[in-house]
Amino acid sequence: xxxxxxxxxxxxxxxxxxxxxxxxxxxxxxxxxxxxxxxxxxxxxxxxxxxxxxxxxxxxxxxxxxxxxxxxxxxxxxxxxxxxxxxxxxxxxxxxxxxxxxxxxxxxxxxx
Amino acid sequence: xxxxxxxxxxxxxxxxxxxxxxxxxxxxxxxxxxxxxxxxxxxxxxxxxxxxxxxxxxxxxxxxxxxxxxxxxxxxxxxxxxxxxxxxxxxxxxxxxxxxxxxxxxxxxxxxxxxxxxxx
Numbered sequence: 001x002x003x004x005x006x007x008x009x010x011x012x013x014x015x016x017x018x019x020x021x022x023x024x025x026x027x028x029x030x031x032x033x034x035x036x037x038x039x040x041x042x043x044x045x046x047x048x049x050x051x052x053x054x055x056x057x058x059x060x061x062x063x064x065x066x067x068x069x070x071x072x073x074x075x076x077x078x079x080x081x082x083x084x085x086x087x088x089x090x091x092x093x094x095x096x097x098x099x100x101x102x103x104x105x106x107x108x109x110x111x112x
Numbered sequence: 113x114x115x116x117x118x119x120x121x122x123x124x125x126x127x128x129x130x131x132x133x134x135x136x137x138x139x140x141x142x143x144x145x146x147x148x149x150x151x152x153x154x155x156x157x158x159x160x161x162x163x164x165x166x167x168x169x170x171x172x173x174x175x176x177x178x179x180x181x182x183x184x185x186x187x188x189x190x191x192x193x194x195x196x197x198x199x200x201x202x203x204x205x206x207x208x209x210x211x212x213x214x215x216x217x218x219x220x221x222x223x224x225x226x227x228x229x230x231x232x
Contacts, residue, residue, distance in 0.1 A: 002158055036218035038159075045208065045222040046159070057220065089159050093217045097175035101149065101161040101217070 003028060004090050004104035011110040012080045020107045022073045022090035028102060030071035033093040037066055037075045040087045040106075049088075050075060077109070085111045114138035116148075116209050116223035124199050124230050134192040134209030134223065141167055141187050145214030148192045150183070152205040153225070160205075164212065165192055199230045 005023045012018040022035060029035055037050040048057050050066040053073065063084075065076045073092075077084055090104035120132035134148060141148060149164035163173045163183045173181045182195045192209060206227045210219035 002160075034217050038219075040159070043206075043224075045224045046210075046219075047222075048218060048220050051213075051216065051218045051220070091159075091161075091218065099172060100174055101164065101172075103151070103159040103161060106158040 002105045003094055003102050004092060006088075006090060006104040006107045008105070009108045009110065011112055013112045014080055014082065016080050017076060017078045018080060018109060019077075020075045020088055020090075020109070022075070022104050024071050024073075024092060024094075024102075026071060027096040028071075028092045028094040029068065029073055031095055033095070035066065035068055035073035036091045037064075038089045038091065039084075040089060042087070046089070080109075080111055082111050085109055114211065114221045116211060116221060118207055118209050118223045118226040120207075120226055120228065122227060122229060124228060125232055126200055126230055128199050130194075130196045130199050130203070130228060132194045132196075132207055132209075132226065132228070134194070136190050136192070136209070136211065138221075139211060141165075141185055141190070141192070143167055143214070145216075147212040148185070148209055149212055149219060150192075150194045150207060150209050151219070151222075152207045154202070154205040157205075162196075162207075163194060201230045204228065204230045 038046040040046040054066040116136040147166040150162040206225040208225040210222040
């Protein structure tokens with residue numbers, strides 16, 4: 001079971017802004033561990049979108065941005081494009097039970 | 113150019129042991145701070161972290177699967193091997209390996225994954 005909770009799906013029209021939440025606890029996000037975000041199309045390698053709360057690897061458009069507050073984090077996609085339709089996962093580190101890397105439950109973004 | 117590729121059986125019998133190999137290039141697992149992890153995704157479900165091995169041979173495992181997992185590295189071959197014992201149909205998933213960037217908490221390069229089906 002994932003310890004980071006995301007909404008199962010979000011949708012928006014092309015050009016709109018959508019946000020995806022990632023809710024954790026005091027042993028992960030709230031404990032000061034960074035949140036990272038991945039874009040995943042089934043059958044392909046997941047792609048790192050955001051690392052360290054709001055840093056983008058080279059090649060990731062600035063339409064993608066991250067934020068964090070307390071025990072939660074969010075990914076925002078502005079100027080939604082058809083190519084953004086994919087699954088998105090947050091990821092952090094959890095200090096309980098000896099420490100482990102944890103992923104969110106995943107969110108399907110649909111471009112209407 | 114950094115690449116990772118998973119290899120192993122596509123079909124495993126229940127109760128058997130799964131052995132997967134991650135062969136990588138473009139970086140070294142002898143570099144301080146580097147690590148390679150395994151993550152899986154059952155069909156229609158979320159990503160799940162399994163295990164990680166660090167440059168200094170330290171290892172971590174998912175608490176829920178720790179008793180069934182082992183991970184080793186062969187730095188001369190640029191390979192990381194994951195072993196999972198007592199396979200069950202619920203372990204059917206696509207298994208990915210990925211590089212953890214130096215002393216970071218995220219995975220910056222991933223393999224495409226290999227689908228493993230557990231069935232008799």
